[in-house]
Amino acid sequence: MFSTLPHTFREHGLQADVRTLLLLRKSLERGLVRTLGDLYLVLKGLVTNDPKDYGPFSEAFYAYFLTIDFQPGEKLEQAIQRSRVYQEWLEREDLLDEETDEDLVDRFLNEIHMSSYDIQQMLDGEAIFREDNPDLADTDDIPDEQGMADTDDSPIQQGADYSNMSLEELLERMRQIAEQQKTQHRGGSHWIGQGGMSPYGHGGAAAGGIRLGGPGGGKMARKVIGDRQYYPVDRKMPLQDDNIDVALSFLKGIEEESAQSILDIPETVREGVRQGGLFLPVQKDKKEQKLQAILMVDNGGRSMTPYVRMILKLFSKMKRRFAHDLKTYYFHNTIYGGAYTDPARRNFEPIDKILANAKDYQVFVIGDADMAPYELSQSSIAQWQSIHARFPRAVWLNPLRERYWEYAFTVSIIKSFFPMYPLTVGGLEKAVLYLNSKKV
Numbered sequence: 001m002f003s004t005l006p007h008t009f010r011e012h013g014l015q016a017d018v019r020t021l022l023l024l025r026k027s028l029e030r031g032l033v034r035t036l037g038d039l040y041l042v043l044k045g046l047v048t049n050d051p052k053d054y055g056p057f058s059e060a061f062y063a064y065f066l067t068i069d070f071q072p073g074e075k076l077e078q079a080i081q082r083s084r085v086y087q088e089w090l091e092r093e094d095l096l097d098e099e100t101d102e103d104l105v106d107r108f109l110n111e112i113h114m115s116s117y118d119i120q121q122m123l124d125g126e127a128i129f130r131e132d133n134p135d136l137a138d139t140d141d142i143p144d145e146q147g148m149a150d151t152d153d154s155p156i157q158q159g160a161d162y163s164n165m166s167l168e169e170l171l172e173r174m175r176q177i178a179e180q181q182k183t184q185h186r187g188g189s190h191w192i193g194q195g196g197m198s199p200y201g202h203g204g205a206a207a208g209g210i211r212l213g214g215p216g217g218g219k220m221a222r223k224v225i226g227d228r229q230y231y232p233v234d235r236k237m238p239l240q241d242d243n244i245d246v247a248l249s250f251l252k253g254i255e256e257e258s259a260q261s262i263l264d265i266p267e268t269v270r271e272g273v274r275q276g277g278l279f280l281p282v283q284k285d286k287k288e289q290k291l292q293a294i295l296m297v298d299n300g301g302r303s304m305t306p307y308v309r310m311i312l313k314l315f316s317k318m319k320r321r322f323a324h325d326l327k328t329y330y331f332h333n334t335i336y337g338g339a340y341t342d343p344a345r346r347n348f349e350p351i352d353k354i355l356a357n358a359k360d361y362q363v364f365v366i367g368d369a370d371m372a373p374y375e376l377s378q379s380s381i382a383q384w385q386s387i388h389a390r391f392p393r394a395v396w397l398n399p400l401r402e403r404y405w406e407y408a409f410t411v412s413i414i415k416s417f418f419p420m421y422p423l424t425v426g427g428l429e430k431a432v433l434y435l436n437s438k439k440v
Helices: 005-011 018-029 036-047 051-065 076-082 084-092 101-112 125-131 167-180 241-251 265-274 302-316 351-355 378-390 402-407 409-415 425-437
Strands: 121-124 158-161 200-202 210-212 223-225 259-263 283-287 292-298 326-331 338-340 348-350 361-366 394-398 420-422
Touching: 005 018, 005 051, 018 036, 036 051, 036 101, 051 076, 076 084, 076 101, 084 101, 121 125, 125 158, 125 167, 167 200, 167 210, 167 425, 292 302, 302 326, 302 361, 338 351, 348 351, 351 378, 378 409, 394 409, 394 425, 402 409, 409 420, 420 425
Parallel strands: 121 158, 200 210, 210 223, 292 326, 292 361, 361 394, 394 420
Antiparallel strands: 259 283, 326 338, 338 348
């Protein structure tokens, strides 16, 4: 981890070697580094011992961790404004008309340097959570002393630690609050918004919370849901253009199996020789499981026509997430001995070949499962069961309104052995939580 960091520091005229990495690792193990600002302070203490080194240290830190490229004689503000990380930050931010370029750079640097040491008091997030009312109405007359009204941009003096709470409990409470929330909020400990101690939102001081869009409050969040316009949204509505990014954010929440860091001895030796005898430990991740996905889409019949385009659009955006290993099959109503690899359903692939894929594939079957009873033969049922048995992390997403499932005989049959969720934002969230709970 950070194996090339000493080399970057030395390029800026600073003293750093393998001991710097070992001391940094001890700091990480002892919990001294929780934010990017913490990392800056710890490394500054390890690498610099003279005020004249502070400038070169900052340049080296920004270059390594933020990929900010400094040109000879260029001011810090100019280098930051040219950088990709700053441009991406601007795209996520809510900008004020009166803010100048200088103000924006200052705000960017303040967020980068947000440190848990700047927070004068870290409160018990679980206690705040238990005392909070999830059914609080979103009105303008909420008193400030409840800590739930909008506040100004004053420095955060208090934070809250939600690390000991389960992610499922936080997500469930977030759903309850989202149903009440009608407006944007800043500060406080209740609403989904910016700043403050709320465990959901962005730009605040909530360790172990859930970041929703925008910049973080110092890399404290346990889970990140990327779309800044995430709430309010009707979680029960079918997938459509105005909620597809929300659905995508949940699909991105699929967890990979854990990776084990191991010492790469050959690379350590090669790098040490190249560095003139300075042998720095080079680690690599030994992946226990590669994240891959199979998408099976019912693209036949009038009932599925409104959804197919949206489904393919959603999963085409997922190709980067699945490392370009996304296999798509098509069928009409149900499978009969296999499925097709093209939307026109001309290139047939037998069920045995589909089952030959590695069992660690994530499988998403998307169809209304509503057909004439005679179409869902015993043979077809057996093939769906074999898919579910082969791929433990498999779900069926149904665009048909959930309240109609019980009236469709074939839906009830498939649902009895295949985990089925509605093709809505809320349904996708539940499906992802299910997939994350299954082990291969």
